[in-house]
Amino acid sequence: MTMKQTATAETDRTSRPSVLSASGLTKVYHSGEVSVHALRGIDLELYPSELIVLLGASGSGKSTLLNILGGLDHPTAGTVFFDGVELSSFGDSALTRYRRDNVGFVFQFYNLIPSLTAEENVALVTEIAPDPMTPSDALRLVGLGERLEHFPAQLSGGEQQRVAIARAIAKRPRLLLCDEPTGALDSQTGVVVLEVIEKINKELGTTTALITHNAGLADMADRVIRLADGMIADVTVNSTKKSAHEITW
Amino acid sequence: MHPLDKKMWRDLWRLRTQVIAVALVIGSGVGLMVMSLSAQEALRTTTEAYYERYRFANVFAQLKRAPQSLAERIADIPGVQTVETRIVEAALLDIDGFEEPVMSIINSVPENKQPVLNQLVLREGRFVALNAPDEVIVNEPFAEAHGLALNDTFKAIINGKKRTLTVVGIALSPEYAYAIAPDALIPDHLRFGILWMGEDALAAAFDLKEAFNNVSLTLLPGTAAEDVIDRLDQLLEPYGGSFAVARKDQISNWFLMSELDQLASMAVILPTVFLSVAAFLTNMVISRLIATERSTIGLFKAFGYSNVEIVFHYTKIVVAITMVGVLVGWAVGAALGHYNTAVYADHFSMPFLIFRPSPASFAIGAIASLAAALAGAALAVRAAISLAPAEAMRPPSPPVFSKGAFSRLGFVTGLDQPTRMIFRHTLRWPGRSLVTSFGVGMSVAVVVSALQWLDAIDHMIDSYYVAGQRQDVSIGLTEVRSSTVLAEFRHMPGVEAVEPERNLSAIMRAEHREKRVGLNSRIEHPHLNLIYDVEGGEVPLVGDGLILSTKLADILNVGVGDTVTVEVLEDRRPIVDMKVTGLFETYLGFPAYARIETLNRIMRERPAVDTVHISLDSQETPRFFRELKDTPGVSGILVVQAAIDNFNETVAQTILIFIGFFSAFAAALCIGVVYNSARIALSERARELATLRVLGFTRFEISYILLGQSALLVALALPIGCAAGWLLALTITTAFDTELYRIPLIVSPASYGVAMVVAIAAAFLSALLVNRKLGRLDLIAVLKTRE
Known part of the structure; x- marks a missing residue:
């Protein structure tokens, strides 16, 4: 991609209002007498319906960034605006509200509730969301319409992750945040999960941020943001993205 | 210090709230045992010493009138050690400011000195003087009830003549430890007094010069009271004797011993039940606590520690945790035992108190608790060391749930997911759930069985006095x-x-x-x-x-x-x-x-x-x-x-103290059980609850999931506890079937209510403590760590 292409793509996006806008994000962890600078001044915008991949090595700050964007942590300095409202000033209950109404999380290790069936795991979220789809619709969307009644222990890892995705998107979130969603899966199963994420992004238009250390995933993104040492090292716009089933690692 | 020992101390410090909660469970079992056994033991020792020191007689007889010379013939009965003759008569007293006439028993005593038998414990003043016919010594509880002090006077009708008597001494006597009027059920010191008057004065009043109408004896060791009584009855028959009694049938002693027997059966039944429950709960709690150490045990094995070293390490931890509870139980139990003995000693007008509990009551509680705790730990440690280190270091695989009978119940479809989680967790580990419910239930039961005393006494008064x-x-x-x-x-x-x-x-x-x-x-x-x-x-x-x-x-x-x-x-x-x-x-x-x-x-x-x-x-x-x-x-x-x-007041006084202690121990047990169960559930489910927080659940909503289960278990415990309380009350009332009285099995709805409120309040307190920890869940860690 040339610099010119990048510039044009940027102009395209800036003409639309961003869903999430972060500027000057800094995060310093104090552990004993040592200070760790996890983020050192990040500026970032997420636009409606785009799928971005945050790529970085372990310790690059990508998880810290995702935590702050997802309302799980406060930045040491800098601001985050969601739909024009400043997140960074929210207290605990406002952040809970933000996560509950607007954010869908997908974790590396699924984090399903073992005592609830697939359908009930999804219902857990739809029951507290303002405008959810039905749990069975959400599970059909991820291709698990036949396994509603199964408990997590009765599902494979890939299936469990798809339930987790169904749980994340059933509330029709504005933002889907996936933290190493394929990290615990073999590549074949991983691809199936990525296809589901791609499908959600396309069909529901959910703004999706996916963090990974796996560079292979970068090809399916609209934009790839590389992080290193707590700073954005590089932003790439894919003019032609690959579909998930073409990806291998 | 060996690193393992350092780890032990730090673990104990880290787990301190849980250690305290376990100590509450152990301490309540041990404490109640020590309190009850030591109190009743001390009362017996005190009574025996009191009788011994003040020469309480072995045989007593009342007659109409016999010449003093008969005393020698009585002394000749084989086996008789000491004979003391005296005059014992009834008189009505008229005390200023007290509306009703007061009953009294007047006993003759030698002037200026102690009688040989049934000696007085002179608390104030002096013995009666010679040639001072209106001087009397009064018994202390009576003096206290009427506010009588030395030199105070009151009137008495003695053999039909009204006289004014002066208090010169205030005393206690082993003969009237339980100063009870004829036909009364319990002492009423306002309406019944004991007086001691000079021999000459009383003989003059009742025209018994050189004569007596009452005799007490002590016997040589090894003499059967029955044989002496037979001979004594024969001797006294011509003098209007009405059958002598041995010490065991002497009225004060008989009541006192009946009460001590009741205390003894109370001191055995309830604390035994309570200690067994506490031991059982300790076993379960320790087992779950040690189970959370599974991966650490794997790590030790990976480092090359032998099974013996690991078992020894955990044995030390468990003994340390248990001993905290045992020591608390010992200290609290001994203190309350002493306090209880003092209350009873006062109730029975004992002049002194000997509180030297034997080691047995302390040992029983400690051994039972240690055995239960070590057995519980052994289960968990054995499960962990039997695994290969690599496997032990991995957390246990997630629990498998399946659609059991619960999911097929009709009402389930109407439940939200958090509520379903509560029910599924409860049913997934029915054993654990039952232990918690059982523990809370037993605290309800103990309070019910303690409160039933008040109900029973109410009912007894109603049927005896009010209806009859x-x-x-x-x-x-x-x-x-x-x-x-x-x-x-x-x-x-x-x-x-x-x-x-x-x-x-x-x-x-x-x-x-x-x-x-x-x-x-x-x-x-x-x-x-x-x-x-x-x-x-x-x-x-x-x-x-x-x-x-x-x-x-x-x-x-x-x-x-x-x-x-x-x-x-x-x-x-x-x-x-x-x-x-x-x-x-x-x-x-x-x-x-x-x-x-x-x-x-x-x-x-x-x-x-x-x-x-x-x-x-x-x-x-x-x-x-x-x-x-x-x-x-x-x-x-x-x-x-x-x-x-008087019945209500006196009985309520002693029973209420007893109920108060039992309720406090029951509440402590309940707090310990609920706190531990919720706290361990929190460490097991921290990741799940944190995930829910990330998904947008509020703190209140996750509190509901964790503590809702505690609430459900407490709710289950309430009917179990009420039923068990009824059974316990049945056991106790059956054990209390004596000649003196039978306790009716009556439990009022209010008693069930109070018992349940005690348990609910205790559970609520524990829930609040655990709830504080929920605020410190690490939301970020859950995104990364695997179960």
């Missing part, structure tokens, strides 16, 4: 009088109705069984003093038969239609056969009744009475008592309402 005794006052006469005396009482101010009673002391025999009893009488259709069956109400009395309490019928092994031989122990001592015509149930004593005409005929006397029951116009009560104070020939007064009030 409708008179306001009963008057005991110094001697049997012609029934014309009824008319005299009928004309006293305020008297609305009178009813006569004649009482005989007798021995009843049926085949080889016999029992010394009071044979009481009733008129054919009484309105005031009824024979009252606790279930069927009034029992009619017809013909010449006997109506026996079921307790007495059991003792004699007779039923309706059987014949009982009655040997009257008074006057010319007639022996008659009487048919049992009815039985009735009563909670108190083992009475027997016949018609008054029947007794008069047996005694070959004209209609005669020795007790008069009276109903009064309440407006005229003061005038009635004023006149009664000057009425000669009266030896005893029972004011029914005062007896009820």
Whole structure:
């Protein structure tokens, strides 16, 4: 991609209002007498319906960034605006509200509730969301319409992750945040999960941020943001993205 | 210090709230055991020492009048060690500021010195002086009840003459440790006093110069009291002797021993149940606590520690945790045991207190707790060391849930997901759930069984006094009088109705069984003093038969239609056969009744009475008592309402303390159980709950999931506890079936209510403590760590 292409793509996006806008994000962890600078001044915008991949090595700050964007942590300095409202000033209950109404999380290790069936795991979220789809619709969307009644222990890892995705998107979130969603899966199963994420992004238009250390995933993104040492090292716009089933690692 | 030992101390510090919660469970079991056993042990030791030090006699006899010379013949009975003769008489007292006449027993004592037997514990003042006929020593509880001090005076009708007496000493006596008036159920120090007067003065008053009417003996070691009593009865018969009694049947001692026996069975049953429950809970809690150490155990094995070293390490931790509880239990139990002993010693007017609990009560609790804790830990440690280190270091695989019976229940479809989680977790580990419910249930049960005492006592008072005794006052006469005396009482101010009673002391025999009893009488259709069956109400009395309490019928092994031989122990001592015509149930004593005409005929006397029951116009009560104070020939007064009030007050005082302690121990147990169960659930489910927080659940909503389960288990525990409390009360009331009284099994709804409130409050407190920890869940860690 040339610099010119990048510039044009940027102009395209800036003409639309961003869903999430972060500027000057800094995060310093104090552990004993040592200070760790996890983020050192990040500026970032997420636009409606785009799928971005945050790529970085372990310790690059990508998880810290995702935590702050997802309302799980406060930045040491800098601001985050969601739909024009400043997140960074929210207290605990406002952040809970933000996560509950607007954010869908997908974790590396699924984090399903073992005592609830697939359908009930999804219902857990739809029951507290303002405008959810039905749990069975959400599970059909991820291709698990036949396994509603199964408990997590009765599902494979890939299936469990798809339930987790169904749980994340059933509330029709504005933002889907996936933290190493394929990290615990073999590549074949991983691809199936990525296809589901791609499908959600396309069909529901959910703004999706996916963090990974796996560079292979970068090809399916609209934009790839590389992080290193707590700073954005590089932003790439894919003019032609690959579909998930073409990806291998 | 070895690194493992450092780890141990740090672990204990890290787990301190849980250690405290476990200590509460262990401490409550051990504490209750130590408290109960040490208190009842100390009371027995104190009583024995009191009897020993103040030379409490072994045999007692009352007679009409015998010359002093008879004493030597008594001393010649083989086995007799010491003989002391004296004069013991009843008198009515008139104390300024107290409306009713006061009953008293006056005992003669040598001037200026201690008697040989039944010595006085002089608390204040001095012995009576020679030639000072109006000096008396009074017993301390009576003095306290009336605020009498040295040199205070009061009036007394002594052998029909009104005299003014001066208090020169205040004392206690082992003979009147339980100072109870004739026919009373518990001591009433306001209405019954014990006086000691100089021998000469009392002899002059009752015309008993060089004579006596009461004798006490001590026996040589190894002498059977029965043999001496037989010889003594023979000697005293010509002098109006009415059967000697051994120490075990001496009235104060008999009541005291009955109470100590009750305390003893209480000290054994409830604490044993309680300690077993605490031990069982300790076992489960420790097992779960050590189970959370699984990966650490794997790590130790990976480093090359042997199984023995690992087991030793955890044994030390468990012993340390358990000993915290044991020490707390010992300290609290001993302190409360001492306090309880002091309360009872005061109740029984003991002059001193010996509290030297034997090591046994301490050891029992400690051994039971340690064994239970180590057994629980052994299970968990064995499970962990049997795994390969690599496997042990990985957290256990997630629990498998399946759609069980619960999911098929109709109401489940209506439940939200958090509620389903609560139910599924409860059912997934039914054993754990039951342990928590069982623990909370047992604390409810203990409180129910403690509170049932109050209910039972209420009911006993109701059936004995309120339903059975409708008179306001009963008057005991110094001697049997012609029934014309009824008319005299009928004309006293305020008297609305009178009813006569004649009482005989007798021995009843049926085949080889016999029992010394009071044979009481009733008129054919009484309105005031009824024979009252606790279930069927009034029992009619017809013909010449006997109506026996079921307790007495059991003792004699007779039923309706059987014949009982009655040997009257008074006057010319007639022996008659009487048919049992009815039985009735009563909670108190083992009475027997016949018609008054029947007794008069047996005694070959004209209609005669020795007790008069009276109903009064309440407006005229003061005038009635004023006149009664000057009425000669009266030896005893029972004011029914005062007896009820006194019963309530005295019993409530001791029982309430006891209930308070049991409730506190039960609450401690409940807090320990609920806290531990919720706290361990929190460490097991921290990741799940944090995930929910990330998904947008509020703190309140995840509290609901964690503590909702505790609430569910407590809710399950309440009916279990009420049922178990009822069973426990049944066990205790069955164990308390004595001649003195039977405890009815009555548990009022309010008692169940209070017990449940105690458990709910304790559970709520624990929930609040755990809830604080929920605020510190690490939301970010869950995104990364695998279970």
